[in-house]
Amino acid sequence: MQMPTQKITTRHSTSNETKVQPFAQMLKNNIRSYSMVIALVLIMLLFQILTEGILLRPLNVTNLILQNSYILVLAIGMMLVIITGHIDLSVGSVAAFVGALAGILMVQHQVSMVVTVIVSLLLGALIGAWQGFWIAYVKIPAFIVTLAGMLLFRGLTMVILEGQSIAPFPKSFQNISSGFIPDLFHGTDFHMFTLVIGLLLSVLLVWLEIRKRNNQKKYGFDVSPTVVFAAKLVGIVAVINIFSYVLATYEGIPNILIILATLIVVYSFVANKTIVGRHIYAIGGNEKAAQLSGVKTKRVTFWVFVNMGVLAALSGLIFAARLNAATPKAGNLFELDAIAACFIGGASAYGGIGTVSGAIIGGLVMGVMNNGMSLLGLGIDWQQAIKGLVLLAAVAFDIYNKNKAS
Template structure:
């Protein structure tokens, strides 16, 4: 029982957000009379929130280091504008255009990271300046007009689906097979991790609770796959998101640079005295944020099928909110990539559910603000309680 209490306490923030997400989904499922969890709406939820979730992955790293980035929406809009010029006006091949846009994002991130990491200008000021600069450059580049349409191959990045290789008539059989494979891999990995923990005499959950957790997760994964299989199957953007989530979760949990990012957020001076190259790591975090901002801009442009001056509006606030709601600390040093994804899904389900029940954008913004305030207040409460 003591082990269970300590494990619950260690994962309280993320667990509470998962519970909150389930509660919000059930609430809106009832209020919308079953529309929320229909296959077509679940697919729309993924497509509508993909670019915010991409930003949230990068933003949580920035917040863990103790910084903030207000420029991501403007960078996404600027890179989207550049992609429109390259692909629509100059007819440059899609793959080459995407690579150029990602490189531009990395350069922008390096520009901002230099001022923050090496010149020591506060990130709030640098990224606020970047928000204004790149929003202005977007208007200059597009001359206040939208550019469209994009090549069909580019549009499929955001709105396409994996083809069904097995030719299912009512169900997308490839999606069913993938969900079964993922659940099996998950069970094997969790079982291997448990054996390792027992070998090194770490605290582990009782076998009954461990098995119940595996069964519950396997059911969730396959239920999600079944819902997607009833419509068009797995969206291409979900594959991109899954790769990013796995990659960045691995980096933050299993690599040296991941540990260094947490160390900088926990205590930058102590990390520096311990041999961590704090300036270099901070610089790389903002380069990474620039690349993910560029990717987000490309995904949004592909979904909209146009490069528009108003793209990226308030993206930074949604990404920051997703990170904090998902468990990142306002003080730095705490946060996870899966937590940021959960936070983004909480915001996305709320947006979608409130729209389905006909709640106006004014009330939507007010409620989202209250949720963000409550999440940060919860974090501060826990920190003060631990002290």
């Protein structure tokens, strides 16, 4: 009679015990996330040295954000598509088509910016719904459907623009991609409001990390060693405030960075904290098992492509505002950059694995490489070749880890 009692007591005593995860084990479990962050830092340091300090100058850092914003927007949506086990080759053409429509409405017909943006996003949703229907309900492979979409919307872009560019856009529209938030404190040498935002963001993120760790302790989950956790907090605070300082020495925080930060927070929450997010990962992991578990796989896949259409439209608007023109060649190879950003950022070629933050890191890796190689005077031919090798290495790394785990 004592044996069962002793077992129950032992289980109860260990269920609430906090387990400190060894550093080596923690590194092994998170190798994909940490490896890409480390790779990004090393690439930045390499080009900082090779360009003799030009890469991380305030003006160039701001240009990096502005130049890669539309790819990062696409990467967020593309990550969800890849997690479900699909691909979307049409996003560049959709972005070009929506940008062309925005140019016709605003420049030629004097439609207000707000109405144009709403119409453009609705058009993106309709395009996503069109493609999602064939993929989710008719079961045509996404590769074929979106390849057809790539050709269709590229052709329609040329038709409605008649081979000509439309410009210029109103200043209010240009500010979406090239404007900056005003300095409420009216600093002279520095954009003081940017520094304040950096400090507030540091405090918020430190509080969230401490709260997350305390919750993990409360429920007996593994936690990282205290020294590692403290180093992580110091790193977060240092990166945010150095980044804020660099921006503050130029024009401050670009408007597009606010849009990007909002998208990252919203989509990270949806992916990690909602039922919809869990269903997306379940479909990518095993669609048949997810369907048997009650997940409406067709509906979820359909809405993932609707979402991709909306973000492709937003990307097209951002690019048109950045270029200050709607051109037939807009969006060329955007889809390849977005896909590469996702795989470099840790998405699995088999689906079911990936994070929004990983897509952003992958996009930054691509952006820093593009910018660094341009500063060094490398031609577009070598840039494309090097990016291709990096993409191949990222996917090979994913397959290696998957085979090793099995």
